[in-house]
Amino acid sequence: xxxxxxxxxxxxxxxxxxxxxxxxxxxxxxxxxxxxxxxxxxxxxxxxxxxxxxxxxxxxxxxxxxxxxxxxxxxxxxxxxxxxxxxxxxxxxxxxxxxxxxxxxxxxxxxxxxxxxxxxxxxxxxxxxxxxxxxxxxxxxxxxxxxxxxxxxxxxxxxxxxxxxxxxxxxxxxxxxxxxxxxxxxxxxxxxxxxxxxxxxxxxxxxxxxxxxxxxxxxxxx
Numbered sequence: 185x186x187x188x189x190x191x192x193x194x195x196x197x198x199x200x201x202x203x204x205x206x207x208x209x210x211x212x213x214x215x216x217x218x219x220x221x222x223x224x225x226x227x228x229x230x231x232x233x234x235x236x237x238x239x240x241x242x243x244x245x246x247x248x249x250x251x252x253x254x255x256x257x258x259x260x261x262x263x264x265x266x267x268x269x270x271x272x273x274x275x276x277x278x279x280x281x282x283x284x285x286x287x288x289x290x291x292x293x294x295x296x297x298x299x300x301x302x303x304x305x306x307x308x309x310x311x312x313x314x315x316x317x318x319x320x321x322x323x324x325x326x327x328x329x330x331x332x333x334x335x336x337x338x339x340x341x342x343x344x345x346x347x348x349x350x351x352x353x354x355x356x357x358x359x360x361x362x363x364x365x366x367x368x369x370x371x372x373x374x375x376x377x378x379x380x381x382x383x384x385x386x387x388x389x390x391x392x393x394x395x396x397x398x399x400x401x402x403x404x405x406x
Contacts, residue, residue: 208240209239209240209324210236210238210239210240210324210326210400210402211236211238211239211317211324211326211328211400212277212278212279212317212322212324212326213278213380214275214276214277214278214279214317214322214328215278216278216322217278217279217280217321217322218276218278219275219276219277219278219279220275220276220278221233221234221380221381221398222275222381222387222388223273223274223275223286223313223315223330224273224274224275224276224283225273225389226389228387229387229388229389229390230273230275230387230388230389231273231313231330231332231348231388231389232330232348232352232381232388232394232398233275233315233328233329233330233398234329234330234331234348234349234351234352234381234394234397234398234399235312235328235329235331235352235355235356235398235399235401236326236327236328236329236377236398236399236400236401237251237326237327237329237401237403238326238400238401238402238403239317239324239325239326240402241401241402241403241404242403242404242405243325244405245370245403245404245405246316246325246326246327248287248288251288251314251327252288252290253365253366253368254363254365254368254370254403255290255312256293256365256366257363257364257365257368257370258355258358258359258363259292259293259310259358260290260291260292260293260310260311260312260355261290261291261293262288262290262291272285272286272289272313273285273286273313273330274286275315275328275330277315277316277317277319277322277328278317278321278322279317279318279319279320279321279322279323279324280319280320280321280322281318281319284315284316286313286314286315286330287314287315287316287327288313288314289311289312289313289314290311290312290314291309291310291311292309292310292311309333309334310331310332310333310334310351310354310355311331311332311334311351312329312330312331312332312351312355313329313330314327314328314329315327315328315329315330316328329355331348331351331352331355332347332348332350332351333347333348333350333351333354334347342390343389343390343392345392346392346393347392348388348392348394349394349395352398352399356374356399356401359372359374359401359403360372360373360374360401362406368405369405369406370403370404370405370406371403371404371405371406372401372402372403372404373401373402374399374400374401375399375400375402376397376398376399376400377397377398377399377400378396378397379396379397380396380397380398381394381396381397381398382396383395383396384396
């Protein structure tokens with residue numbers, strides 16, 4: 185009898201624990217399970233994943249093709265002539281997958297043409313890397329974006345001063361409200377995630393200070 189009661193109590197406690205798999209949440213904090221808000225950009229430094237596309241967004245937005253269409257609606261597109269220089273960066277989102285390479289890298293599109301991002305490669309502009317939180321230990325489906333404003337090609341595409349916060353804010357300004365591309369209309373709302381990262385430049389690539397905040401965007405298809 186006592187053994188049966190203990191088993192029932194244990195089962196009730198297990199069932200009371202919040203699940204971290206396929207939960208109805210916008211995202212999971214990567215640091216809660218050994219991850220980081222900084223990606224892996226080099227030895228002991230990273231770039232802040234300062235924008236999160238909520239896992240509660242319309243499901244189509246969270247797919248590779250769906251996010252690319254949304255990105256085009258807010259002024260980004262694929263790299264110039266599909267050419268990428270440099271190794272991809274990786275990130276640990278605390279979802280059990282460990283470090284995983286970026287899903288895609290997009291650049292600001294000047295003119296919405298096939299060559300629009302070539303101008304960004306020459307004169308500089310905003311760009312982003314995408315990482316998906318979908319491991320078995322924290323399967324939110326959220327997309328973590330490392331966004332930054334770059335210098336021009338003569339500066340080797342390094343980040344402008346305060347470029348992480350500047351890039352984040354420019355993307356959010358372009359996204360919030362109603363946007364559309366290729367017949368799909370989006371409605372986007374923001375939420376500030378305050379101090380999810382340490383304020384300052386410690387561990388940040390290029391020694392550029394950040395304000396520690398990320399912006400959560402919930403993107404719905406109208």
